Amino acid sequence: MEPAAAPSLRTLLGRRDLGLRLVSDESELVDGALEQPVRWVHNSDLVDPTPFLAEDLVLLTTGMQLAEEDAEGATAYVARLVHRGVLALGFGSGVHRVGVPDELIAACAHAGLALFEVPYDIPFLAIARAHAEAIAASAYARRTWALEAQRALAIAALRPHGLESTLSELSRRLGCWVGMYDATGALSHEHPTALGSGADAVAAGVAELLARGGAASRTIEDPDGAFTLFTLGRTGQLRGAIAIEAAALDAETRAVITSVIAMAGLALEQNEQMSRARRRMHTQLLASLQDDDPTLARRVLGSLPAAPVVLAVAETPRAGALIDWWERRRTDAGVASFLAEGPDGVTICVSAADAAEFDEVAGRLGIRIGLSSAGEYSGFSQAHAQALTALRRGRSGVTRYADATSGGVLDALGGEETRLLARTRLAPLRRHDQETGGELELTLRVWLEHDAHSERTAAALGIHRHTLRTRIAQAAGLLGSDLSSFPARAELWAVLRAAG
Template sequence: MADLAPTPPSLRALLGRRDLHLRLVADEHDLAPGILDGPVRWVHSSDLADPTPFLSEGLVLLTTGTQFADATPADYDAYVGRLLARGVQGLGFGTEVVREGIPPLLVTACRDGGMPLFEVPYRTPFIAVARAGAEAIAADAYARRSWSLAAQRAVSLAALRPDGLSATLAELSRQLHCWVGLYDAAGALRTEHPAGTLAAATADALSAEVTTMLRRGTRAAGSLRVGDTAVSVQTLGRGGHLRGALAISADDLDHEARSVVTAVVAMAALALEQQDGLGRAIGTFRAGLVHSLATDDPTLARRAARDLFGPLPAAPVVVGLTPPHAARSTALIEWAEMRAQEGRGELFFGRGDDGLVLVVPAAERSPLDEIAARFEIVVGCSSPTGYDAFSRAVTQARTARDRADAPGVADFADAARAGLLVALGSEAARTVAADALRPLHRHDETHASSLVGTLDAWLANDCSHEAAAQALGIHRHTVRARIAQAQRVLGRDLSSFAARAELWTALRLVE
């Protein structure tokens, strides 16, 4: 079916018409490579000294040479230069109408400029050449329309196959004789035809460009140049809910080829939208397995996941937790699904109560690093654990995530090393701590005393009056008197461990 697409009308084809008796004057070796095979969009005649304001690119111009009656060599060169600059494909000179033969200076100017020059004999009227060109253009347009209809039918039939989307893209590649790639919502290449034909550097650069387009979240279509490769990219899906992108390494597609691409884009978008329902069902099933694992009994989850997703990662595992918004990211879900399929048993995931729960072997945490880097999010990571302590691992991952201050993988072990007070350091805890110390601060402000500082030094020195006095540079009896005063102001017995521990914690949190 791709063979139905003919070569566009060209000057070589026009010269090949025996009924026109046209003769190429210049040696083809003196012309620019491929110029005789360039598409001819029309044939026009004019004897103006400068017809370029009335010409368009891709024309073949016919002339009888009346404009050269008093021309100098410079005039010939200028004339040919203007035609070349306008994109004229060739110049036909009608002989024996105004003068015999073709002016030698015109032959020289055309040879020097690389302009194809051909003779139109007296017996061949210009209208015959123009009509031959118009017929060829019309035949080409009809053939292109026929090819477009046949190509659209071919891709439609391909869509009915069991692997409909992949078969459709393979047929599009065959029809256009070019590389075609389908990217998912995360910008990862999911399907390509022919496979492996793009250079690695080109593929990486194209993936980065597609990812940027998809992150904008708006429907878009455009042409890119990645190195020496021209690529057309069309996003799939509606604005705010893009499902991926279709990339085609073809330059300057005509209207008929674009019609075929448009049909494939519509089919691909429909196929991806239809997959949404299945994706939501699978997502709900995954979430159910996560909740089952949270009971610390993996028996049901192992049995339910085995046939659909493969085995769960082998213990010991680490549990990761993303921010809540990431659990709603289509791009992240699709990327995780692809990653899980590539290596069964290396990643399991599902929605949790406040984020996407990720389970990987403790010895292979690379999926967590990839997700954090690719989507620029925090992923909290638990300590290594077995499935019988899964719920505790989720809590550890949540704690590590909530304590992180920058995108990346945040380990619970690091948060634990920072101490218990770091985990308590919420705004609510600091508010309660400040309220507990407020009577002492109020007393110090009113009486110009130093009860807060003395209490802090006394607690820091294991409640030793002697050590606190040395630290403050005052007498131990002064320390004793201030601590007694602090007890009265607070209304607490500071001889008890509980009271001392609570006040020491309050002082640390307020700091």
């Protein structure tokens, strides 16, 4: 990164036209003391000028306020300056004292304050003017750098793979690592080389920003380095993020980065418009595939994932990120896929050999996905129905149809609408048991579990068989059902299973 606009103390001391001489022993100063940026140069002969001073400045004095051979006064004076944040003290020699007083040298050495001598023929104004000129020159250099950088970035944007070329050029101009992450939080481009240490911290920071969904930036302080992150896209429609291996960014650097973010956002938005047009076409092709005929889709697209295939239906809160992830898998790993958006979610068709990819993307995006069994395109509509069933029954991550229906047909009656119907049907029975302390519902369950056999049911419940018959008749009356027939008993069993 380029240096800050304010010149350092070493830069001022290095001006030969000023003839400044460092009195302090540099080895006794704090490391980097001479490299601190000097924000301003001020002069004062007050005993206590600190109420009128700002931090990070150099103070010039003629020493008129210091009594001769007053070590205690010099120590107190220097202590006040250090406490206020003064970076260095310049002593004008020959005005009131010839040479720098020994007691002042000792006080500065004890406090670790840099002390330099200003020759008699150098006015303090010349030092202040030299400092201002250095700031102006540095600011001009930074503005010139920013203009040249933006010109180079604009040229890079015109090259093939313009977005990636622009980010690589930004990395070269800043002299640091730059990476771009897609909407799923996956690293899609980096320069100059792969980021080693700090990669996990950056990826986690990007994932957190994208999960929030709002346009933002943040700085990550990691033992392996500092990084600044910027999101791409509008709030609610984030397209990714850019990470830069730097924490302190001056105004010119931020202006250059802002221009890159704007260009990246525009490029991604154009890509998104093309992607939306492609998705609309895929949605129309999905309707033809659901007729179990892949002829039209193959004719339009050229090819489809090789059979046998599996179908997935994913919930849509992050549809754009999900589609971007699959597009990148197709580009980077050659994973053939067909994607289309519909009223039920995003439908994804891949070869059965690539089914494990769904577990990765569901974990990365934190979404639910229903996955069908493997089959041919002639069974596309059935596979789509399986994926929808798995999605509706799944709680998190990927739910496979075989797992969702492992309990049999009756377990498939677990929908909320079915449960409501079953509980409504059993309401008179349950109300009776609650009001009387009876066990009619339990009796019916045990009776049906024992194939409506009176002797075994009575033994299981520990009651007389006449008591059992009375309870069954009473329950049948409350339910308004004739339980002597098999269809009525089968329906009752389904109601009991669905009600829970």
